[in-house]
Amino acid sequence: MEGIVTKSTGSWYEIILTDKQKISARLKGILRLDESDTTNPIAVGDKVLIEKVEQDFVIAQVLPRHNYIIRQSPKHEKARQVIASNIDQAILVATVGSPRTSSGFIDRFLLTAEAYHIPTIIVFNKCDNLSKKEEKLLENMIEMYGKIGYKLLQTSATEKKNLDQFQQLLQDKTSLLAGHSGVGKSSLINSIQPKLKLKTQAVSSFSGKGMHTTTFAEMHALDFGGNIIDTPGIREFGISGFKPEEVSHYFIEMLPFLAHCKFHNCLHENEPECAVKQAVIDGKIDEERFGSYLVLLADVQQARKHWE
Ligand SMILES: Nc1nc2c(ncn2[C@@H]2O[C@H](COP(=O)(O)OP(=O)(O)OP(=O)(O)O)[C@@H](O)[C@H]2O)c(=O)[nH]1
Ligand SMILES: [Mg+2]
Ligand SMILES: [Zn+2]
Structure with missing residues (x-):
């Protein structure tokens, strides 16, 4: 049986089989992969072969990855984790309000995505209630990244701004949603597919940072066609293997x-x-x-x- 991993907690995996059946599976013994310098052998988006051992499903093999994107632990230089694989595009969710995404962070993401040949769209969310200063900042970023040729969108999940365009971006593709904690990744997904009821949480009024509400990457099928991968807020992307x-x-x-x-x-x-x-x-x-x-x-x- 073949399937796609939709969620990985490290000890067990949620998988959707080709016949749309949803199952939970564990790993068969120790699987060895080429990318052995990463800490997780199996990531969301992986295509896997499943075997049934007595009553249990086990992952017997991971099929070759078409692409993948890696996050890096800021503390451990060598701890690299595959966030997701086999994606058509990445959507980097950024904000100029709270929390604020720096252009340095965006550039780091773009560098990683370009290296892995993953087309990236930058979605500036929380485009409501911006101060004059934040508006100016947004304008500058839009100009800078637009000139380079990146596709950009300004949204508000709460004020329902440009959600049609957001939906169009996702249609019939497998998209990875990335960005800092608290920028509204899960809120954006809820706004186009409310029945998912993904957990969201206000950013800390003390630090202005997100609360790391989403804890595991998870792929959700979209009713209008396509899949979206919600991910936990990310501090850094891995660039340690670069020359x-x-x-x-x-x-x-x-x-x-x-x-x-x-x-x-x-x-x-x-x-x-x-x-x-x-x-x-x-x-x-x-x-x-x-x-x-x-x-x-x-x-x-x-x-x-x-x-x-
Ligand atoms: N003003 C405003 N608030 C928003 C918008 N989108 C999301 N929020 C709020 O921002 C907070 C964080 O949203 P989440 O969707 O939990 O953020 P996240 O990116 O999924 O965060 P993590 O799961 O921690 O990575 C929530 O309180 C949302 O209601 C928006 O467009 N405008
Ligand atoms: Mg979230
Ligand atoms: Zn030169």
Whole structure:
């Protein structure tokens, strides 16, 4: 029997079989995967082969992943966890109010998603009741990411703003919903499919941060077609396996300039005749994005020191 993992708690798995039957299964012995540097052998979205052993269902095999996205523990350099696999697109939910998503966080996500070839849409949620300052911030972000070519949407789950467009984005695709705790991922899903009744919780009035309400990634089938994967709020995405010279390849607005740097392995830091730095000076690449690039490059270099 073949099925897709819709939820993983680490000890057991919820699976939907090809005939739509929902079952719970556990792992058969120790499964070995190629990506053995991750802490979870099976993730939401994995296609698996199921066997029946007496009364129990067991996962006998994980079929090859078409793609996947990884989160990284900020504390443990080597603790990498696959959040989900076999996805058509990622929807990064961001907010300029409370909690605030920084462009640095967005850039880190985009870097990861580009590296794994996962198309990303940025949804700015909580676009209601914004202060003048927050509106300005939103405007700047929309301009910056729009210019690069990313698809963007402004929503409000509570004020029901642009939910039709949100639904259209999801139609007939398997989408991963990611973002910090408290940005409204579960609320957005409830707003287009209320019967799911996903748990949501107000952000802390003390810290302005989310309460980590969703604790396990879970895939939900959408009545209008498609699947959506709700995920727990994320602090950081894994970039530890990257090579320094790769980082600029995933800042997609840098691509047209890379071939024009004097050195083919230019890192666009202090090298002479660097076409990327020139493009920043000429206003063709956003300074803030270039700043993010340098931060992420340094992170990748730092992570390599730990790994080697
Ligand atoms: N003003 C406003 N509040 C919203 C909006 N969307 C969600 N909220 C509120 O934000 C809080 C957090 O929403 P959740 O849906 O639990 O956030 P989440 O991203 O799922 O958080 P985690 O599960 O912890 O990762 C709740 O109190 C929601 O009612 C919105 O568009 N506008
Ligand atoms: Mg949630
Ligand atoms: Zn360069």
